[in-house]
Amino acid sequence: MKPIIALDADGVLLDYHEAYRYAWNKAFDVMPAIRDPQAYWPIDRWNVRRLVGEELAHFRASFDQDFWSTIPAINGAVDACLRLHDAGYELVCVSAIESQFQAARLQNLRDCGFPIQRVIATASTGTHTSPKAAALQELHPIAFVDDYLPYLRGIPSHIHSALVLREPNGSPNIGEDQAVVHSRHADLAEFATWWLGAERRCRP
Template sequence: MSKGIIALDADGVLLDYGLAYASAWQKAFGVYPQERDPLAYWPMDRWQVERLEGDRLAQFRSAFDSNFWAAIPPVPGAIEACQLLASAGFELVCVTALPDEFRMARERNLQAHGFPIDMVHSTDNVATPVSPKADTLNALRPVAFVDDYLPYFVGVDAGIHRALITREVNGSPNSGELLAHIDSRHKDLLAFSRAWIAQ
């Protein structure tokens, strides 16, 4: 019998979008960028890349196709974390702020790595006063929601345990008044999983 649903973000929690960003740059421009700051929260700050606009920005964005979203590497320890949670009786779902046209690619990506994730829900990723994930989460009623982006906890029902992943800290948006919207902090999903199972 299931102990309940745990909802997991993908990029930064399950999958290493920051690492995949460099591959997208290489696909668009033929050069794999040098790493500038491995502790940078935002990929643009992690890699030695230029700020883009106009045609070059459009060229870069074209690299973020279904093939890109189906081939992002896992965050170290994330597969083990999910296996621990699934073995403990929790149903795992992914709630990702990704256009719905890429939802199936995300599912294929997670399945290819062996994540025991039952379903992927895609939501808008537009910045609004309330998390674009809130409606989906409040309808799912998971026992916990894990994300690495603090604004995505705003509007999530307080009856859901809200766990923030505090990965790469340089330039992180995960500070300030919005911390009132979380219940716990963890360095990564594996740390959350161990703490959650131990309680």
């Protein structure tokens, strides 16, 4: 069996920021301009208003099967995955997404060219522990890469937890939870280069 590396989707493999922008355009026929290129959250990145009531419900309706199957890849992410795959790792996407969109997420990844055959959808636990912890406990990966620090809470300590830092403004990737992080990287491409380099250095 190949060793497994588990990967988050939005913010690690896929560009949720750009998809959010197009969802807004689909809902309101306006393509938002950028407001803060260093914002972690899309609502802060794009020049959009905060929604409530019927407008919010209308916008959320845009997050359908089509949305979850057409999010573009982050620059360099496909190449990073191909390098990890060619080095002998099985890549599995572990994503906090509703189970009804699991197949759409897998199709999205395949269409982008990612060498990924499995997506595991994880529902919210409503607790302090990551909703991905139980799935990772069962999957037994050697590493897990996510861009959202709270999703590393409760991950078994023998799994290498890698945090993709992304944009700093408004980032949740701060505070005492950083104690559970084993390595930090600007993006998945940087993680792949670091991981494969460390693997080479550890070979006898």
